[in-house]
Amino acid sequence: MKKITMQDVAEQAGVSPKTVSRVINNEPRVSESTRKKIQQIIDELDFQPNKSAQSLAADRSLLIGLLYDNPSSAYITNLQAGVLDTCYQFGYGLVIHPCQNDTPDLLPKLRNLLASSRMDGLVLTPPMTENQELLDFLESTDTPYVLISPLDDARTCPIVSLDDVSATKQSIQHLIDFGHRRIGFILGTRQRSGSEMRFLGYKQALEENNVSFDESLVVQGDFTFDSGVVAAQQLLRHETPPSAIFASNDYMAAGVMKAAAQLRIPIPYELSLCGFDDTPLAMYMTPTLTTVRHPVEQLAREAGELLIRQLKKYLQPFKPEELQSKLIIRDSTGPVNK
């Protein structure tokens, strides 16, 4: 099975290779009739342009990179699925790069990766989105990038993010509707847009419902299970303990469950609990966890699209999707126990 080249297509179509190239790259200035004819032959022959040759000639790798440093593998696989989807669509390849944001060799390693893979652009996820040194480096090398859920938008680069504020407000409203007035809040790692937005949503929901904000019901966590346990212990030993707890992610919510079990506080009867992220965990815990599901895959798809649009020349117009987080009500929340 001999490989089919652009040359073959050109010969069959009776045109020059350059014209075939124009069709493949969706360039303008080709007559509709020749475009059709060439496209038909491409389809017939099932011709696939050789990526290596394209890359070499055009000095573009046709590769984009995805950087992440995240303990949640469910989040990562969703992210990958979304970006991959866009990559397939536009004929790009994906280079995944798990890394650790806080190690000194992040930059050298990335420099290396960039030098060898020559990625045309990068998708960055928190906390790399806040790594100024990294961003400066990318800008110094003219590597386009897009940020997913960055803390602020000081950089003039494309950004995609989710509205955690209103998603959290929905959760808190759900609790308030059940009669809860003392609602504990476990913060995630500060300086992460998710943490800040979730906290804001909490405060706004309280305010809109004329529930007074009590600072002693807010405890710092760091998105880990263990921090959830500790935070919950603190909240549940409060002299006037909350009747409900909102944990800023599912792992911390799982920690709350553990702490509640240790203190023999049954969920949801004596304590309602909300998580965030809808990790697989949420379904598998007993009781199942009320949480918020994020459209991570679509978010990643959009991030990929935003990036690739910067890289390609001739493209169709863009149709952004509606990204909506969703409150998933399960067994861990219920009416307040007066």
Place this chain on the structure above:
Amino acid sequence: MKKITMQDVAEQAGVSPKTVSRVINNEPRVSESTRKKIQQIIDELDFQPNKSAQSLAADRSLLIGLLYDNPSSAYITNLQAGVLDTCYQFGYGLVIHPCQNDTPDLLPKLRNLLASSRMDGLVLTPPMTENQELLDFLESTDTPYVLISPLDDARTCPIVSLDDVSATKQSIQHLIDFGHRRIGFILGTRQRSGSEMRFLGYKQALEENNVSFDESLVVQGDFTFDSGVVAAQQLLRHETPPSAIFASNDYMAAGVMKAAAQLRIPIPYELSLCGFDDTPLAMYMTPTLTTVRHPVEQLAREAGELLIRQLKKYLQPFKPEELQSKLIIRDSTGPVNK
């Protein structure tokens, strides 16, 4: 910052590009002195060969593919980490390909991917390892592949797998040591090497301890949470219910926890429970789950190495690692309650 090419290195070294190429590809027939000199200049200039040019000229993509169809994202990210590790080491790129083994368009999609990415080889995971049509296709296109944990080794291709038999025996022994004699067993999906090996380990452990095998204590599951719930309900309503249950993975073990909670059977006091895989879940459940941790990352690293060794010509000798599964004892197992 102008890009450094092989030509630059050759000029500085006073040799031909071909000789530089020899050094880069670790080819024999280069004098030690010139090799050293060239290597030094490569390091000084921080020269990285252009992958696209290498691929185009040598007609190899320097890419390997990883195919998986697995609900456990923790497993997937471990897999990726391992294969990536090998890829970095040998200068290969990784193309990840999540797919669904049971859809009819798996093959067309793969054919497409193979045509466009031109991967030099593939790493396959269950259940694709049993997809004869897929394997036949790969062989017909002369695409080298390696299988991770296949059911049988009928194909003459490299294989890596783990010893689930003895890992399971350890778990069951652990239960027996606690005094359990009636031990329920929840099977995973049949025709998966993991399921079969775990069941074998169970039977062997019973036999070695002179515990009689009771078929009514073996229930079919399919590795999902829900199947775990159903299986546990069946086991726990047995007229002489087991005092311990071994679930063939953590998800099903989580299902057992749910069923036990519904029936108000406290774990581990009235029921001991063992899972398998050590997913994050195991740590986050209440009580925490006794389970078996697999060295998935090393396994994947080795699979990658086995594959790349088929592809490259000039390599150092191989040093296989010791792959050992480990019983992790947590809170879900305890002495039998007489």
Place this chain on the structure above:
DNA sequence: CTGAAAGCGCTTACAG
């Protein structure tokens, strides 16, 4: 052990 020549399959920059 080393090198000169040709070529991989595309795209660029230009010309018409």
Place this chain on the structure above:
DNA sequence: CTGAAAGCGCTTACAG
């Protein structure tokens, strides 16, 4: 709207 020529940065196949 279309094409001829040159070149991207390597490796192959050969020669010495």
